[in-house]
Amino acid sequence: MKIKSQRDFVAGLAFIVVGLAFAWGATNYSFGSSARPGPGYFPFGLGIILAIIGAVITFEALTIETEDGEPIGDIAWRPLLIILGAVGVFGFLLPRAGMVISIPVLITMASAAAGRIRWLDVVILSVVLTLGSYMAFVRGLDLVIPVWPSFLQ
């Protein structure tokens, strides 16, 4: 059988897997009865419904004709990995190294995701955003965000 819509086929399968996973997970909690529903009642029901809908989507992806086969298309690996990596690194660095280090690192990494790094832009943006964040969030809104690396304090 030929897949008529690649996107819907993958989405449908994913819904089936996630739905079944939640339903299976819900069996760890007491199901109760209709008169006294337990903590597993609602997620089990929802999981099953999601799996059924996923099956319908998969079925439609195999049967309903589309113009171009609805391909998933190229995946933008570079921005995907670099942007998400930058956020992860920022989360790791902020409590340890403070804003003065983690913000420039985030800006540099993010700029790399857009293509060639323009160092002048990165430096200007880092200085402006670090100072701006300090003024707005730490001084202005009084949020508790580490500013300097912990070993300096």
Add this chain to the structure above:
Amino acid sequence: MDLLQNLALGFETTLTLTNLIYAFMGCLLGTLVGVLPGLGPTATIAMLLPSIYALDATPALIMLAGIYYGSQYGGSTTAILINVPGEAASVVTALDGYQMARQGRAGPALAVSALGSFFAGCVGTIIIAAFAPPLTELAFKFGPAEYFSLMVLGLIGAVVLASGSLIKAVAMIILGLLLGQINTDVISGVPRFSFDVPELSDGINFVVIAMGLFGFGEIIANLGQPAEQREVFTKDVKGLWPSKEDFKESAPAVLRGTVLGSLLGVLPGGGSLLASFASYTLEKKLSPTPEKFGKGAIQGVAGPESANNAGAQTSFIPMLTLGIPPNAVMALMVGAMTIKGIQPGPQVMSSNPELFWGLITSMWIGNLMLVILNLPLIGIWIRLLTVPYRFLFPAILLFCCIGLYTLNNNNFDVYLSVLFGLLGYVFYKLKCEPAPLLLGFILGPMMEENLRRALLLSRGNWGDFVTRPLSATLLGMAVLMLVIMALPNLRRKREEAFQDAE
């Protein structure tokens, strides 16, 4: 008269210097974030939640409300000028507004959108003031079964948020409901789906999902485009004021849009977004020259803009009277009320009258401020947009990250958002729209609690949902909505099938 007395109490509260300043700050911030694509009112309010601990409840809510309708104004500005809707409800405005801008008529488009919004906002405020009390009476008749049915209706309404496939939108709602199940069960106290991670047993913060799916997902998708398609394009705005003919053409559209918006805004889930779509369809149907739509018809800007603002206003009604948030921003407002120790729901009107009426009158004041703010400042908003995307996106990324960290002063939320950013990109690639998921996630725990309480009360009888008149009406409306939405879909598919057979 009660209404006048109440409004007087409201104005007394609103017209203090502090509250006026906070209303102004809210409007200004709202307009600003509405103009910035990628930083919506939801993210802004989420970022500001920690800082409102220091404020009193009334100024805090007035400011949040200001951000909300300010962003509705700002969103239309970018939609018209650069074809980038700053927030979801201005998607429709972009259709004709941008075409007007290309014909050098950006001024009239912006002015009509601001004035139409102001008119709609005024009407919306009066409607809230007049109808909130009787609706509150109704709210006291709501039992768990009715709440459950209302939420079903709201979620079905959320399907409208998705422009693509109906069934995928339903699947996304259920996925959202399931993500809402990652928490500690309210009734039995059992932690569910937490994999022994203590942070997960409190449930995932809504902001983490919103920033991951919308903020990061959008940035990655944008950067995936070739560089020349990323740059935002600007044009000089010449001539601010609409001509007499423009006024004549747009006035009836504004009126119809306002009525439509006020009605649809009350429905949980649909709100202003549904209203702007409906108004555009209506204007196109009524116009003697429907072929002009999509090519710069001023009615196509005036109608949806008024509808969207009226809807934004009346969507406060379910929040204020029932404590049910009709959309993500309202959910955050409910959160803010809880932070300030106010239990949202029908009792707010009697227990905190100055807050309730102050908020309502502040909406009118806020709308006035927005017109004054927007008309002359249009030029400045455009300059902000000339900032190249390569400067804009690192800044957006940074604001999101700081917002995430400050949720709990903990980097766990930052890590979790990476996961949702990945998921956001997957959804983008699979054309699964994330907005319905978010609403499902917000309503999930409430829906479960009410379902289980209703079943407890009825001793496990599911029939209660259709035999109780109020609950049955709500479910009936939900089914009707689903059928109406499915119909054109069915027709199209049948046509396809017929073409294949030939």
